[in-house]
Amino acid sequence: MFGVSFVTVVVCFFYISASLQGGDWRYLLLSFSLAAPLMIDVFYVCNVCYKTVETAKLSGELIHKIVTDDRDLTDEIEMFSLQVANGDIEFSAAQFFPIDHTLLFSIIGGVTTYIIILIQLSASFMFED
Secondary structure, three states: OOHHHHHHHHHHHHHHHHHHOOOOOHHHHHHHHHHHHHHHHHHHHHHHHHHHHHHHHHHHHHHHHHHHOOOHHHHHHHHHHHHHHHHHOOOOOOOOOOHHHHOOOOOOHHHHHHHHHHHHHHHHHHHOO
């Protein structure tokens, strides 16, 4: 999903920049209408993953508020809280990169870089004639 969204957003923003230069507003609206849902999806997935990890980190503290006289349950609570405290909780895309807010910044930086490169290449092709 992230790869397809990245490539599609780069191409759409390139068409947006080209339509701004050429004055053709149809491609501007079409490109933005194709890129907007993908950007919203990526933001939503990254935000949900980030909030889930933050909530999971709080579960170790919250579980200690359970008051019980059962020694077995108390041992289970302690083991669970140690696992939460010592474990690295994160969502990742096949262990390639973590899915959180840092992914958003990486995508924004990558899209910006590729758009600049594509604009420079298209400008050099226009001036070769």
